[in-house]
Amino acid sequence: MATPDAYETLLDEYKRASNVSSASGVLSWDQQVTMPEGGTPARSKQLSTLSAVHHDIITGDTVADALAELEDADLTPEQAASVREIRREHERASAVPRDLVEQLSEASSDALPAWEQAREDDDFDHFAPHLETLVELRREYANEIDPDADPYAVLFADYEPYLDLSKAEAVLEELRDRLVPLVAAIQASDADLATPFDGEYSPEKQESVSRDLLDDLGYDWDRGRLDTSSHPFTSGNQFDTRITTRFQPEDPLDSIMSTVHEYGHAQYNLGLPREAFGTPLGDSRDLTVHESQSRFWENHVGRSEAFWDRHAGTLADAFDDDLSARDVYEAANQVYPDNLIRVEADELTYHMHIILRFELERDLISGDLAVEDVPEAWNEKMEEYLDVTPETDSEGCLQDIHWSHGNFGYFPTYSLGSVLAAQLDHTMREDLDVDALVRNGDFAAIREWLGERIHQHGQRYTTPELVEEATGEAFTADYFLDYAESKYEALYDL
Template sequence: MATEAAAENAAYEELLDNVKRISNVKNAAGILGWDQEVVMPEGGTPARSQQRSALSAIAHELLTDDEMGELLDELESQDLDDEQTAVVREVRREYERATRVPGELVEEISRTTSEALPQWKEAKAEDDFSIFAPTLEKLVEQKREYAEHIDPDKDPYEVLFADYEPYLGIETAEEMLTRLRDELVPLIDSIRESDVELAAPFDGTYDTDTQEQLSRDILDTLGYDWNRGRLDTAPHPFSSGTQFDARVTTRFDESDPLGAMMSTIHEFGHATYTQGLPDEEYGTPLGQSRDLTAHESQSRIWENHVGRSRAFWERFLPALKERFPDVEDASVEDIYKAVNRVYEDNLIRVEADELTYHMHIVVRFEIEKALIRGEIEVEDVPELWNDKYEEYLGIRPDTDSEGCLQDIHWSHGSFGYFPTYSLGSVLAAQLYAKAEEDIPDLEDQIRNGEFDEFHDWLTSNVHQHGCLYTTDELIEVATGEEFTADYFLNYANEKYSELYDLE
């Protein structure tokens, strides 16, 4: 691929060497981050914050070195092939943003986020926003400063959003979220007015050790590569790593085994994308995932279009009954309805159904946008959060833990991240529609537990491209169309109209 094609291009080879060095430093920092969230002892934070801060500084120094700018300038004037052009484009973009941000600020942000994690955990455990508020205020100030350095003439939230989705643009996110809000709310209202109730077949206690075995059964069924991954637990489920080491975490609730199963499938989607990146391009943009809209599309395509399908439960229900014999009487239809129930009172985003999920995103999007723009203060967040939940979801959190403290993202300084969850869900439906067109018996394959062809389709059309294409280009290459919410909204209306007997 690109490395071989550039064998005689000394400048390009030197650029690749530098980029790989930066990637390895960042990947090492990623492992430290995983360790901090999963297994690090609580007392390890002071040292860990310094370690991660040092690695962030090293990566920043390597990226902003004058030599990088000189190599990029030299390569801009050369006749490059498509892969080389993509690598230069991606490195140029990172270089230009990074050179505008002082290294001291990069270190400060890294140190603050390391220290923020245990404070967020404590605040959530104690149900006390005031424990986390001072650090959140500090992070907001630091991220505003970061955005101002990158582009003082732009909306700071738009600058931060581009860290997670650099090519679709904030206008696309706002338009998509507005359309989802406008078209899903009437559907949700119709469901709540219907006489149909989709009750869950679980009523009891389901021990977490058995739930973990069930999660491992799911990963086996879907085709997770255990040689390049592992399963652990975390307060907030996530997946991280590289194509050689893509790790999954989940969490368990003794009263809700379906929650852990769906969380595991979701994180598997992220991990299988990472595992599907080309090995030979490790450390270069061609061996890295295409930002968070594409990444989230992979978790949502597996969670929603596979994991919430009748076909999947026709395959997997026997394994569930084997692990938990007290659900022996449950039918495929029972489980199918349970995993697709639209909740009237769910406060937790990661446990939300496919429809109200997007209202959770709208709440977070509107609040963090106002925070970064200075339209509200940190102290306003809990009350505003509760007001918006009441407005968009018809429910009001009783505690901060089930309200504004439920997500981990702000403790990472990840402002601008949330819209990509909805963008990814929309893209998942568009990709799945194309996959069904290309694999006519896809549903039968899922029913039979045969996932190889679907894996291959996703790898060929999404994973193996790395960052060769921009997000909008990748969508057109994979689906033959521009990005659209039509597929998701058609899918949602058809599926839930059938489930709830809507006219």
């Protein structure tokens, strides 16, 4: 029987490793937001060193000995969950050599500015050597963890450890089978949805609107901030979570939806138990659950008619435009199959973008697709799934930041998160009049519901367990598909 000391020792070591990761997160945020362009060589070394320190702590004898002592211990459910999560991280990290961890960190840090320059110059060849290096390193990483497994499945488990890749594939296939005919029906319809935005909208006015919306949603500025970056993202923990957005002069809804999306990520982080900071019980579950929070706020709140009943006037005042709530609602929900950019895609065709990326990166990792052939393969799949071909690689295979981070296996969680968001929304509406709360600006009630069902648990439950705990049902795509068909059939008079 283990003594309580082993558990306390394990948590102390894990907290040290968590603090190192938090520090790396701040340096990564700085690199993408405020760091001078010339800072990359030093930043790459800094992040590489911190990755190695984290690896050394997690794989060290102190953690290994404590886990061994706790193997058959009589633990509380909360303690058992923490040990489960730390053991999983320890076993995966121990399989990967320290020098490979450093190589991956340095390679991804070097790749980021190369990707940014390549996208700006529409020059895939500038980024290709970095992508080649990251693909090779990630293959090696997967092989070290489990040489007998599908390497892409190993990488996917870094982001979604408790839903099998086969489940993700089944969900993506179900979305494709139901959404493709829905999009086709929308294209064939005679509906003429409003397009009220015409002209250019200054970044200053757009930022003012974003801040007003964050104020109304209840963003805690004492623990957060809003900045701009080339690709919107969220970074932080329950004490300090920062979000970024970007501004398109001709499309103010792009920055608004990005801001509301990132607010959802931030609210999850800020809602985690403060007393459990640095432990698995104080960390978010995984990317499927994280994405469900951002997709809930973006799609089920930010794209709702109730939200624009409340905030069309906010936009009208900021932009000096005559904007009705219905017009903005229709503009926020228009379906554009020919949209080239994932983060600007509508709620339906977005998932075709995810399927495309999933298939390409899986072929990259398996070796069935060479890096040099990525632009051509990308364009072929864009034509197949969305009936449009990018004219430039900047609008095509260079548009996303994820591969510059070496994040292969990440993309499926976007669709999985959207599916879970709809399931949570369905359950929430059994308890709350969500539209009335949104229309009246009573977002606290919504935050509290999500806090009780999702945020407060940290990593106590696995993903399937958490979904059951929050909704009373197993994870399913049914609610998303029903929601999508009902909403868009009404919008387009189908």
